[in-house]
Amino acid sequence: MTQTPQASQARPLVIGGNGKTGRRVAQKLDLLGIPVRIGSRTGAPAFDWNAPVTWEPALEGVDRVYVTYYPDLAFPGAAEQIGAFSEAAVAAGARRLVLLSGRGEEAAQRAEESLKASGADWTVVRSSWFAQNFDEGFFVESVRAGEIALPTADAVEAFVDTDDIADVVVAALTDDRHIGRTYELSGPRLISFTDAAAELSKATGRAIAYVPVSNEEYRAVLRENGLPHEFADLFTMILDGRNAHLVHGVEEALGRAPRDFADYAREAAATGVWDV
Structure with a gap:
């Protein structure tokens, strides 16, 4: 990866800088x-x-932004907020x-077009489901309990x-060659949640099972835990098979293969995050 001279002096804004990808992006930029x-x-x-009133102060002195949106780009109103923020960012000098x-989210693609319409120098990074959802997100307590x-x-x-x-994002923030590119990212192989549970069992040395439930049962669990029940809709993208194929954005952007889920599981298990 090469940096432009301007990039080495710049101050990027990392939205969601305490989240799964944002934290890693911030750490990798700090190392540079x-x-x-x-x-x-x-x-x-x-x-x-x-709170759009907070956008301008956050953008002051910034020339690049890693844009992540919570709860998800597929949620109503996301494309409009992304468009408004992108226009504000370009106006503030963050080009x-x-x-x-x-991947495969029509609503997310509307948000992409809203961002591009701002006139920014853009890069889009489309991702599959995060492996880290099992140790930093939705599923960590289920893994500890031994039932997903x-x-x-x-x-x-x-x-x-x-x-x-994070490596692809950092490359896009620091290297002009990624401007105007859309990278679709996946791991190196397709696995079911049963396969994932088997890898987690192997990594932890104890039995972890995948248990299929209905969409309505899962919505009820989300409501009980104070989470938006719309998260259940994200599983339709797994069930309909739209992302059931590998893509090669990691190789295209970085010139190397993506990490395998088994490697992730071993490293996460070694931290003790799933210890009972």
């Missing part, structure tokens, strides 16, 4: 000697997607925007490691 501003509600200045998007109950049946997914995502 590039100071980072974290865009979050607890940042200084604070950034809140639902290079790198957007984390989703989800409405995915025997569908397969090409789980992608968030370190691979």
